[in-house]
Amino acid sequence: MRSGRVTGATESQTNTAGPLSIPQAAYIHVPFCHSRCPYCSFTVIANRMDLVDRYVEAVCRELTALGSPHAVKTIFIGGGTPTLLPREPMVRLFEEIRRWIPLVENGEWSIEANPQDINKDLCLLLRDQGINRISLGGQSFDATKLKTLGRDHTGDQLASAIDIARQWFDEVSVDLIFGVPGEDLQIWKADLSQATSRGVSHISTYGLTYEKGARYWSQLQKGELVAVPEETELEMYLTAIAFLKENEFTHYEVSNFAKPGSECQHNQVYWQGDPWLGIGPGAAAYVGGTRSVNHRSTLKYLQRMEAGESPVAESQVLDWSTRTRERFIFGMRRLRGVEWSSFASAGEPRSVEEISLQIPKHIQLGFLEWHDGYIRLTAAGLPISDSLWLDYW
Numbered sequence: 589m590r591s592g593r594v595t596g597a598t599e600s601q602t603n604t605a606g607p608l609s610i611p612q613a614a615y616i617h618v619p620f621c622h623s624r625c626p627y628c629s630f631t632v633i634a635n636r637m638d639l640v641d642r643y644v645e646a647v648c649r650e651l652t653a654l655g656s657p658h659a660v661k662t663i664f665i666g667g668g669t670p671t672l673l674p675r676e677p678m679v680r681l682f683e684e685i686r687r688w689i690p691l692v693e694n695g696e697w698s699i700e701a702n703p704q705d706i707n708k709d710l711c712l713l714l715r716d717q718g719i720n721r722i723s724l725g726g727q728s729f730d731a732t733k734l735k736t737l738g739r740d741h742t743g744d745q746l747a748s749a750i751d752i753a754r755q756w757f758d759e760v761s762v763d764l765i766f767g768v769p770g771e772d773l774q775i776w777k778a779d780l781s782q783a784t785s786r787g788v789s790h791i792s793t794y795g796l797t798y799e800k801g802a803r804y805w806s807q808l809q810k811g812e813l814v815a816v817p818e819e820t821e822l823e824m825y826l827t828a829i830a831f832l833k834e835n836e837f838t839h840y841e842v843s844n845f846a847k848p849g850s851e852c853q854h855n856q857v858y859w860q861g862d863p864w865l866g867i868g869p870g871a872a873a874y875v876g877g878t879r880s881v882n883h884r885s886t887l888k889y890l891q892r893m894e895a896g897e898s899p900v901a902e903s904q905v906l907d908w909s910t911r912t913r914e915r916f917i918f919g920m921r922r923l924r925g926v927e928w929s930s931f932a933s934a935g936e937p938r939s940v941e942e943i944s945l946q947i948p949k950h951i952q953l954g955f956l957e958w959h960d961g962y963i964r965l966t967a968a969g970l971p972i973s974d975s976l977w978l979d980y981w
């Protein structure tokens with residue numbers, strides 16, 4: 589499960605810059621999973637549901653430490669597998685969230701869900717609690733691919749979860765992974781086709797990565813896994829762009845596609861460089877120009893909260909130059925790009941100038957272009973965008 593999540597070292601880079609204003613977004617991390625998928629390096633604790641009550645208590649303490657209720661425009665509950673929580677602690681968690689970080693009217697409240705957990709009762713409960721967007725960690729409908737990924741649900745269960753979720757929620761998103769060992773273009777096209785035909789409003793697509801700390805990483809090093817060739821992975825990405833466009837999805841961020849009006853509002857915060865609160869083990873936060881990350885170990889996080897200590901493991905004050913550069917780089921993940929005049933007027937002057945000196949080179953290579961006052965990626969720049977950003981540091 590990935591969209592909306594910002595936890596720990598693997599994704600703390602998603603933090604950006606921006607105004608030193610009060611956060612209007614909150615991320616809450618629920619670390620529990622049945623088992624750890626072999627490709628996963630997120631902050632997860634597998635098969636330890638005995639810790640749920642302590643976890644909820646600890647999160648309540650972290651929320652209480654806010655001191656007074658703090659209204660936000662978006663809440664994202666990610667994981668891990670938030671829908672694994674038993675009903676009673678789940679409801680308590682939601683009640684405390686509503687108490688300390690109430691959602692403004694028409695705000696967006698997302699939750700990540702495992703397809704296996706979705707049923708009518710859960711959907712009703714989530715809706716009654718104020719949640720209005722479900723993000724399904726589906727990854728694929730294909731039996732072999734799901735098995736390779738170590739997922740605990742079937743393709744039919746994912747299809748059924750989408751159908752049920754759509755009865756109760758207007759906004760249903762699904763994560764799909766491509767470039768899984770053994771996968772070919774036909775399997776990937778079938779995944780895209782199934783997701784669109786079931787009527788989801790949002791799709792996040794990710795190429796499989798081999799992260800240090802995940803079982804897949806060591807298997808790849810030992811030669812026990814054969815990664816999909818880079819050209820195939822590129823073809824899969826381009827296929828997703830073309831196919832989803834044909835099916836009336838807007839490609840609005842490097843990895844994200846939405847029906848008009850269904851873009852994830854929470855994620856915009858990260859790409860715009862706005863501040864956000866982060867609660868729970870491994871959760872990153874960006875408040876008052878300081879980026880901080882809670883302890884990634886759930887047990888350590890619990891111990892610290894129970895001892896009345898801070899859950900923060902690392903924090904870093906971002907200087908104006910760093911905030912400016914991050915704001916540019918993460919802003920460029922959005923297909924509409926970065927609106928130059930407001931970026932330049934708010935940014936640290938020397939960094940803005942250095943960034944502006946790099947742009948012509950990438951325009952000449954055909955990777956960037958100007959459009960209506962925005963600098964943005966071209967179709968040629970999209971697949972290689974990660975390799976461009978080093979020049980902007």
Ligand code: SF4
Nearest residue numbers: 589621624625628668
């Ligand atoms: S379900 Fe998601 S968070 Fe949990 S182990 Fe698998 S990939 Fe990681």
